[in-house]
Amino acid sequence: MKILLTIRGDFIAPRFDRIAEVMIASCYDRQLLEEPRSILLAESSAEKLCDLALKENVDMVICGAIEEQHYQYLRWKKVRVIDSVIGPHERVLEMALGEELAPGTLLAGVDSVGAGGCL
């Protein structure tokens, strides 16, 4: 299974349409197959991000805020979307692998010390 996480620094990015970086992780049987790889985007665009998700054949997208039309588009393309996630991407990925992640998950530690790390 391939998972795409929209990230900002060490955290899941607040908005799907305003991100500059994504992380793609491949896993099998709740284990990572390889070190997740990061892709820096040339520009922030929800449409281009949807294209990337399809091009990479991802099965799951984990993000923060996403507009309904992009959400529905990905769902139509059989991509599972877990949105409104707030937290450090490492922990989020672990939860996703363990099938514990749900939309709206808010993890502790998203204060300026952590989030500010990317500033």
Next chain:
Amino acid sequence: MDADRAFQSRLECGELLNSIPHGVALLDRRLCLVTMNRTLEAMTGYQALEARGVYGDYILRTDLGSNDQLSRQVLADGKTVARDTTIINTSRTTIPVHCTLSRLHDQQGQPVGLVMVLEDISLLQQAGPGLGAEVRSEIIGHSQEMEAVFELMAVLARTDAAVLVTGETGTGKDKIAEQLHQSSPRARHRFVKVNCGALPEALLESELFGHVKGAFTGAVADRAGMFKLADKGTIFLTEIGDLSLPLQVKLLSVLDDQEFYPVGGSTKLKVNVRIIAATHHRLREEVEQGRFREDLFYRLNVLNLHMPPLRERSGDVQLLLEHFVQHFNRVHGRNIQGVSDEARALLESYPYPGNVRELRNLVEFAVNLCPGGQLGIKDLPRYLSRQPAAPRLQRTAASLPAASALSGELRPRAWPELERQQIVDALLASGGNRTRAAAALGWGRTTLWRKMIKYQLV
């Protein structure tokens, strides 16, 4: 004890924030959310309790640049910033908002965080594309004169220059000013109306520019003036012709520099205000007679909008009549089925010295008096049918600034009035002989007789 006080203070703060009709969030110095009001909870989909301590950007989810640059800038330099942006809530809906960021200080003046006010502007944006076309929405009229006014308004709404609205009393100068503000880019800010003729000079100065504590007896606290309240918006100075000369000087300096001293104050206040002024006086004459400053007149008269009197708006009486009948039917819960032909003819031939306001009051009077069915002459105020219109016509016509001369007299432009006057003139010239008067007018005797009945000359 301290814990109780802190709890009480938090409760009071929460209540205060909840009374504000826009979304408000308080962020600490690390830009983490301290609290937000119910409006913002509804807008974002998050509860203040669960979001407390979380980095604000993750809860509000705006697109104000990446990594909160704007918040950090405001926190650093303390300058309030306002931007149009969007938020995406937990229901995945994008809400356009007007966001204002200001720095908060403690009692020692040290920055302690930020206050973020988010005003939902989705309705405003929906109305946005038709802004120019909607400029006339509140004002009724399809006469050539009003079409010219609407065209000019669409242009004036797009500029930021001062506007002087002139016209007789009751022509709708206030409505025009408000509509200009609503159609301008300043629409989301305040529209403050000040009647310059309603207050004595000393009070008006304090009203316009504010005062500081102790400036005069009774000034127990600082008070922001109307100019300060209208900052970033529009101030509408109605009856500007009644402004005293000393205040005219102060107003001129505000217009030139956009800054002023409050009464008794020593600190200059800077404002960004668009000025719309209105008067029923003929300001040029006032200038000639030394009652109005020439420099202020030219400063205000950057753009001039003249509201035509109702008697010059051919066809609009009919339109307004229908509108007011419908309006007062709704307001007073009546079911009046239009206006009878005789009453309509009477209302159309009346010169309306009080303009639209007078017509509105006439219709309200009639709607209240009418027992049902159609409005008839008997439902209209008696002075309409009793008083001959001719002397009134001459008096009001003489007050018209743009009227042209006909046979040595000034004439109105609306056809019914003109025709009536022609008949009166022809009858006077023929010594009351209808046959000779009809011949002079180029009509048959019957036509003259019919028109005399129409204009109530028999």
